[in-house]
Amino acid sequence: MSKSEIIVGLDIGTTKVCTIVGELAEGDRIDVLGVGLAPSIGLRKGIVVDIESTARAIEQSVRQAERMGGVHIGCVYVGVTGEHIASLNSRGVVAISEAEPEITDQHVRRATEAARVIVLPPDRQILHNVPRTFIVDGQEGVRHPVGMAAQRLEVETHVVTGAATLVENVVRCVRQAGLTVEEIVLEPLASGLAVVTEAEKAIGCALADIGGGTTDVAIYSGGGLYHTAALPIGGNHVTYDLCVGLRVPPQKGEEIKKEHGAALTDWVLDDEFFSVQRLGDPEPRELPRRLLAEIIQPRIEQLFTLVREEIGRVGMEDSVPAGLILSGGGAQLYGTGEVAQRVLQMPVRVGRPRNVGALAEMVNSSIYATAVGLVQYGAAKQGVVYRPESNGNLVSSLLERMSRWLLRLARRQSP
Numbered sequence: 001m002s003k004s005e006i007i008v009g010l011d012i013g014t015t016k017v018c019t020i021v022g023e024l025a026e027g028d029r030i031d032v033l034g035v036g037l038a039p040s041i042g043l044r045k046g047i048v049v050d051i052e053s054t055a056r057a058i059e060q061s062v063r064q065a066e067r068m069g070g071v072h073i074g075c076v077y078v079g080v081t082g083e084h085i086a087s088l089n090s091r092g093v094v095a096i097s098e099a100e101p102e103i104t105d106q107h108v109r110r111a112t113e114a115a116r117v118i119v120l121p122p123d124r125q126i127l128h129n130v131p132r133t134f135i136v137d138g139q140e141g142v143r144h145p146v147g148m149a150a151q152r153l154e155v156e157t158h159v160v161t162g163a164a165t166l167v168e169n170v171v172r173c174v175r176q177a178g179l180t181v182e183e184i185v186l187e188p189l190a191s192g193l194a195v196v197t198e199a200e201k202a203i204g205c206a207l208a209d210i211g212g213g214t215t216d217v218a219i220y221s222g223g224g225l226y227h228t229a230a231l232p233i234g235g236n237h238v239t240y241d242l243c244v245g246l247r248v249p250p251q252k253g254e255e256i257k258k259e260h261g262a263a264l265t266d267w268v269l270d271d272e273f274f275s276v277q278r279l280g281d282p283e284p285r286e287l288p289r290r291l292l293a294e295i296i297q298p299r300i301e302q303l304f305t306l307v308r309e310e311i312g313r314v315g316m317e318d319s320v321p322a323g324l325i326l327s328g329g330g331a332q333l334y335g336t337g338e339v340a341q342r343v344l345q346m347p348v349r350v351g352r353p354r355n356v357g358a359l360a361e362m363v364n365s366s367i368y369a370t371a372v373g374l375v376q377y378g379a380a381k382q383g384v385v386y387r388p389e390s391n392g393n394l395v396s397s398l399l400e401r402m403s404r405w406l407l408r409l410a411r412r413q414s415p
Contacts, residue, residue: 006021007382008020008076008077009370009372009373010062010076011190012054012058012080013329014234015040015213016329017036017058017061018367020065021068022375025358030372030375031357033070034065035362035363038057038060042173044213046083047083048169048172052176055173059177073179074179074180075179075180076179076181078182080127081188081211081216082162082163083230083232085228086124089226091156092115103149105146108131108146112155114155115129115159116129125161127162127184127185128186130189133224134153134154135156136150137150156224185377187216189225190369190371191209191216193373195351195369200325201224203322204322205320206316207220208324209327210331211329211330212329215234215303217310219319226316231307234330235333241295245291247279248276248278256274257292263293263338268289268292300333300336300339301343304343307340307343325348325349326366331350337349
């Protein structure tokens, strides 16, 4: 298939590499053609620590997706995260000529580029400059200004930056796996596309994407992306706690977490047990499942305390009435949503990928949120989908562009 027909999302995580191949379906949905999963050991907290291992994991994941989808993968949209990610909100302004006092796509691009002009250290690069909202002649809250009569156009954008060398290392891993990077995409931005609804963005909400090494946070306000951050805690911290508390190797700790783990002691019955062979023990022992919850619950409470503090740090504690949406592998842990609700005192739900057609049941889990979101992001960037995202994405379909052009032409020719 040609590049315009398929879009590939590559989620390179601390614990797994996920590849999803999709193509456009009716109703702006994405049909999943292939899925590939491979264990990842070459990253730590979103940072590449072993290029060779990461490249091998990428190759394994991509080959699985190719075999399943019957396609050859060449270009990918790659997710990136880590503590080095930072964000800020910026503003750009342009004047509209009196000769043609109508806002055009060019005006929007110029205003957006003006907002991009910020002072950055030489070791950082801009990853995204996402328009949030527009101000036309002092009127705030404009979503789509093209075609409006105006003298002055302002745009508020959300600028995401990252450490240039750390981002380059991710790119090198992908290239070493024989692939071309179409674009580097912030992971919580992709996850938000997949699991957060337009109504939630309009009302105001927060997203917590719990990965292996980090938890990515995105805050939406007034329909736009207001803030993003990466917190240095994730599912691997829970696994480590279990390894120490139970005296088991990491692989066994991860297995116990997935099969028997619980984030709330209240939700575990007294007669529930699990079998484990501790290091140094000659035979397996039966231990109460409540012991797991007693180990896990403090770490999960710490995680959501950090999320609450991050929301408060940017002054948004009263601006997210739609609550918190959870995604990522960590959201699968039994009782996690309830702990989040207790700590943050707001509605909490576990998000699953939306707007998926074929094979939707295969990716109907929060662990696929980022990879599916990368495919949706790529579809919008390539112009094959027009879904007016509330974060201010200016990608529009050819039909909409043509209709606006015809409308302007008719106005000029009218007496």
